[in-house]
Amino acid sequence: MGYHIHPDIAARLLPNARTADIGTGTGRNSSNLEIFFLDARQPIIPELEGTYDLVHVRLLAMGLLQSDWRPVVSNLTCLLKPGRALQWEECNFLTATHQGTNPATTFEAVRTIENLLLDAFSKHFVWAGVLF
Numbered sequence: 001m002g003y004h005i006h007p008d009i010a011a012r013l014l015p016n017a018r019t020a021d022i023g024t025g026t027g028r029n030s031s032n033l034e035i036f037f038l039d040a041r042q043p044i045i046p047e048l049e050g051t052y053d054l055v056h057v058r059l060l061a062m063g064l065l066q067s068d069w070r071p072v073v074s075n076l077t078c079l080l081k082p083g084r085a086l087q088w089e090e091c092n093f094l095t096a097t098h099q100g101t102n103p104a105t106t107f108e109a110v111r112t113i114e115n116l117l118l119d120a121f122s123k124h125f126v127w128a129g130v131l132f
């Protein structure tokens, strides 16, 4: 994408801005970090409500059902201070293609993996056509 935080959002963030990275993984490369265990499908704990300048989400969609989207967006926006931003990035797995990296990989092997992924994701991403 060419950026981590969208330039329009970054321009409005103060130096002491608080960011909530949802589904952050291990967070092992982060400093100045507080970790909370939460399920984004469940209501946010009251002490975190309205306390963040940016809520960031990346690659969460695979763990969500279509019926989860509305509560998840609602729950995550509860984390924000008024007027602040939610940035969410996903990959369109349904149209992802192999660009070629390691010359030792065969096209057939990559195609097989691609088809397995496509098959699995098509069933899971019944909502994807709405987004992409």
Ligand SMILES: C[S@@+](CC[C@H](N)C(=O)[O-])C[C@H]1O[C@@H](n2cnc3c(N)ncnc32)[C@H](O)[C@@H]1O
Pocket: 022, 023, 024, 025, 026, 038, 039, 040, 041, 057, 058, 059, 060, 063, 064
């Ligand atoms: C594909 S990983 C992405 C990790 C990281 N965001 C990144 O982009 O590298 C998906 C992450 O979402 C978390 N996750 C899945 N379902 C979740 C949920 N309902 N609430 C919060 N986190 C969830 C998983 O534990 C995992 O850390």
